[in-house]
Amino acid sequence: MLVAFCTLFLAGWNGGSTGAMIPYIERNYNISYARVSVLFVSTFIGYVTAAAATGPLVRRVGFGNTLLIAMVVELIGNVINCSQRKSFNFMCFGFFVVGSAFATQLGLFNSYFARLNKPLLWTGCLHGIYGLGAFASPQVATAMLIRGVPYNVFYTTNVGMNVPLFGLVWLAFGKLKALPINPAEASVHGSVLRETLKSKAVWTLAVFLMLYVGAEESIGGWIVSYLIEVRHGDPQGASWVASGMYLGLAVGRIVLPPVNMLLGERNSVFIYVALAIMLQCLAWRVPTFNSTAICTALIGLTISTFYSATIAMGGKLIPKSMHADAFSLISAVGQSGSAFWPLIVGVMSTKTGIWVVEPTVLALLGAQGACWWLVPRVDRRVQ
Structure with a gap:
């Protein structure tokens, strides 16, 4: 688990x-919001x-x-990003x-953690470590950028973490051929990938995750x-938000x-969606920097x-024999939302202004609540 935590931190x-580097990337290449958004498209393609390659590659x-x-x-992608700033x-x-590598790692770790006792607790910790990495990096990036350091130099920190992580992953998972399943779980008929693509639960969860991410x-x-x-x-204050x-x-x-385990996954999501919608309305309609900053942190x-x-x-709805393919698909479709x-x-910002951020997020939160309503109720793990 420690190796998985370190990988998600990176x-x-x-x-x-x-987000902290986008204004500097725009300035470096003299491009618009729409053009810089191609970075997100590139990640989506990854x-x-x-999603298509992980399951077959595992087998x-x-x-x-x-x-x-x-x-x-991932190391190759980070070397590319740190080595130049001439060609967008x-x-x-x-x-x-980097996107293709991250989605592969995420899908495999999700399938691994879904098999643990108390998967909600341990998966929460796993993605909490991701949040810690995402919390720290904007401050480091901004501190470098406001001192005139070229944006691409930041990616050398990624390379510095990537190299030892490869060794840790090799030690922890190098000899693991497949996640264990029992005979009752190996009875999925036909192609595993085909059964995964036909699963309503897989697609409902994937769409929900795409909206959330x-x-x-x-x-x-x-x-x-x-905020700028x-x-x-100012840029430093905005990066703190x-x-x-x-x-x-x-x-x-x-x-x-632990609170969610008492409430149940289903009920807790509905409660949190309602709270997030209220906070997002405040962030959008109260026109001050501080209110936006506080509400944004609470939305997180x-x-x-x-x-x-x-x-x-x-983990409860999907047979374990489908986990590698299912969680790769769910993770990849989910991350495509990013x-x-x-x-x-x-x-939209290029055409109408950056103000569209807040109402767009509000719409996505509402859509999450509607999508979660469609997730089947479940009382036990499906075999």
Whole structure:
């Protein structure tokens, strides 16, 4: 579990820094909101690639070897991102490479954690560590950028973490061929991937996760630009707001799972969605920097356990023999929201202004509540 925590910390470190760096990337390449949003599209293509490739790759080379391949691919992407700032297209390719690696890692770790006792608790910790990485990186990136350090230099920190992590993953998972299943769980007929694609539970959870991750990353990706232009804040203060949202995510994912186990995954999500919608309305309609900052951090706290609730629910609804494919698909489709919705915000912002961030997030929160209503009720783990 420690190795998985470290890997997700790096993923959060990489993902959380993007919002703080977007204004500097725009300035470096002299591009618009819509053009810089191609970074999110590149990441989305990486997620789709991972969704299609992870399950077959696990069956061909094994669980551990697939993780090791993903670590090498991630290292290549980070080297690309830190090595140049002349070609925006090449930077987009780097985001594609890192996105495909991250989605692969996430899908495999989700399937691993879904099999543990108290999956809601441990998956919450896993994604809480992601939040800690995303909390720290905007501050480090901003501290470097305001001192005139080129944005691409930040990615050398990713490379520095990537190399020892490869060794840790090799030690922890290198010999693991497949996650264990019992004979009763091996009775899925036909192609595992085909059965996964036909599963209503898989697609409902995947769409919910896409909406959730889209809301989270639309805030994380654009809140700095929004606060600078709409609330007239300074870059360092705005980056603290982004960090505050990710800190709320990290704290909630570690602290709230015991509460959620008492309430039940289903009920807790409905309660938190309602709270998040109220906070988002305040962040949008009260036109001050401080109110937006406080509400944004609290939104991070309220939505923090949605990811772990999804994985825990999937562990109960989806046969274990389908977990590698199902969780890869759920994770990849879910993470595609981190590319698709920030892209939509970027395109709309180019046409109408960056103010669209807040109402878009509000709409995504409402859609999450509606989608969660469609998730089947379950009282026991499906075999």
